Amino acid sequence: MECKPLSTPMETNLHKLKVEAEESEPIDPTLYREIVGSLMHLVNTRLDICYATNVVSHFMCEPKKIHLMAAKHILRYLRGSIGFGLNYEQVEINLQGYSDFDWAGSTTDRKSTTGCCFNLGSAMISWFSRKQSAVALSSTEAEYMAASMGAREAIQTH
Template sequence: MLIAGSSIGEIKNLKTRLSAAFKMKDLGPAKQILGMKISWDRSAGTLNLPQELYIEKVLSRFRVNDAKPTVGSLMYAMVCTRPDIAHVVGVVSRYMANPGKEHWEAVKWLLRYLRGTSSTSLCFGKGNVTLQGFVDADLGGDVDSSKSTSGYIYTIGGTVVSWMSRLQKCVSLSSTEAE
């Protein structure tokens, strides 16, 4: 397994061993993965994973009042590189079986937010590899069910690597229970 700090020799050795076992070509450094552009800044020691092109496609595709496929497209962005929209995507997705006008308004608000932040990306850099985790919950924040929402976010070196925002399964009777 390659990890940060692997030498070029180790990487070349791995490529040689893989090409002996499998038919493969070395196409050079990766430029894209799962529709995300990979942006390297070797002098700064950073790797960025923006979804700007994907978000622009979603924005241009959904200029119609059809919230269901729009929310599915927003979920893909959220799962890959946009933890900042996890909560609102979770909220609007609860109503996709029978969306109302206010739900579509929330989706349009989210699309406008993404328009202004489409260049936001996860940025991985060398150096600090401290793992941090943050967890929180509200108390009865869902107006329809009085259920609480829990969320967490984990970072390594200040860059988000795992996140979640989810409605709890039962109604909490106290903030202690919600937490």
């Protein structure tokens, strides 16, 4: 019996973009790069498009029509959610940090991804999401690596 890794919907969509690009026609790279560059700028204030922007940025060298459609889909999402926002409440000012991980979540290299954020009161002041540098042999090891990355971020930026 062969064990196949479970893939997330986002990884499935990334794979779909790579496969369908072979059949798609090339487009003007300048327009595509302008759109993706604008999305990269927006990531600073719209954290919800971070992963999708990362995916479309993989195709900057030779963009195809399917990649442009994906980038435009992100723009349509932004237009539809323009009125959304965060509500910051007046609360006691405490620094809180959170970290999490997905054990062996990458189907290509089996590395785990760590996410971490820091809140000051009700406002998020720092966050990151990145692959761990080594392959964790257990979920406990991945958890320690995530906690270590979060502590390192706290020391370096705060």
